Amino acid sequence: MSIPENLQQIQERVGKACRRVRRDPADVRLVAVSKTKPATMIEAARQAGQTLFGESYAQEFNNKFNQLSDRVEWHFIGALQSNKVKYLRGKVQLIHSVDRLSLAKEIDRQWGRIGRVADILLQLNLGDETSKAGADEKELETLLRQVAELPNLKVRGLMALPPYFEDPEQVRPYFRRLRELAAQMRNCNIPNVALQELSMGMSHDFEVAIEEGATLIRVGSAIFGERC
Numbered sequence: 001m002s003i004p005e006n007l008q009q010i011q012e013r014v015g016k017a018c019r020r021v022r023r024d025p026a027d028v029r030l031v032a033v034s035k036t037k038p039a040t041m042i043e044a045a046r047q048a049g050q051t052l053f054g055e056s057y058a059q060e061f062n063n064k065f066n067q068l069s070d071r072v073e074w075h076f077i078g079a080l081q082s083n084k085v086k087y088l089r090g091k092v093q094l095i096h097s098v099d100r101l102s103l104a105k106e107i108d109r110q111w112g113r114i115g116r117v118a119d120i121l122l123q124l125n126l127g128d129e130t131s132k133a134g135a136d137e138k139e140l141e142t143l144l145r146q147v148a149e150l151p152n153l154k155v156r157g158l159m160a161l162p163p164y165f166e167d168p169e170q171v172r173p174y175f176r177r178l179r180e181l182a183a184q185m186r187n188c189n190i191p192n193v194a195l196q197e198l199s200m201g202m203s204h205d206f207e208v209a210i211e212e213g214a215t216l217i218r219v220g221s222a223i224f225g226e227r228c
């Protein structure tokens with residue numbers, strides 16, 4: 001199928017998942033994950049009406065940004081080294097993958113240089129998978145309170161990349177956990193922290209994520225095809 005057809009089918013599935021749990025589809029934004037795919041494919045999706053794209057590698061993102069610039073909205077969703085933050089400065093609207101204070105401090109410093117505030121999500125490692133990025137949920141409140149002190153940052157929500165299961169139903173408890181953690185943290189009323197966004201769900205499990213409250217779904221291969 002073509003990119004426009006894939007996008008249309010995904011929007012229909014988003015609509016159905018929303019109806020099942022009486023959510024407004026306008027509250028679920030589709031992040032089209034274009035990592036490893038050429039700018040021509042992003043342009044094809046853009047012409048089909050998709051305006052928000054997610055990238056995972058700073059260098060690759062910059063190449064595509066130079067080709068497409070701000071005709072589209074960019075989110076950064078991949079593992080991020082502090083020394084790469086300067087390449088994203090002012091160019092991405094949301095960084096999903098902040099999992100440690102040192103990284104948050106560098107984002108704060110870089111955005112401060114251009115007199116702007118960076119929107120970020122805190123990424124959690126819910127599966128306790130040592131190989132995966134993400135803060136431990138036991139550290140979440142402390143990390144939130146520390147990050148909240150940074151003047152050029154705003155925490156918008158939480159992100160998770162749970163373990164892969166063939167059956168999407170098995171991922172549901174992880175999505176639910178992320179939603180519960182966000183609710184708990186909202187109750188802490190930490191100044192400068194607004195946890196309205198939940199970034200969760202990928203190509204094979206985004207419907208379950210929507211049922212559990214996702215506001216940002218990150219879908220790559222179902223739009224652009226498998227990555228090599």
Ligand SMILES: *Cc1c(COP(=O)(O)O)cnc(C)c1O
Pocket residue numbers: 033035056077078161202203204218219220221222
């Ligand atoms: C690649 C990637 C996705 C998209 O995965 P698909 O299975 O292709 O939809 C989502 N989130 C993150 C963090 C990714 O790195």
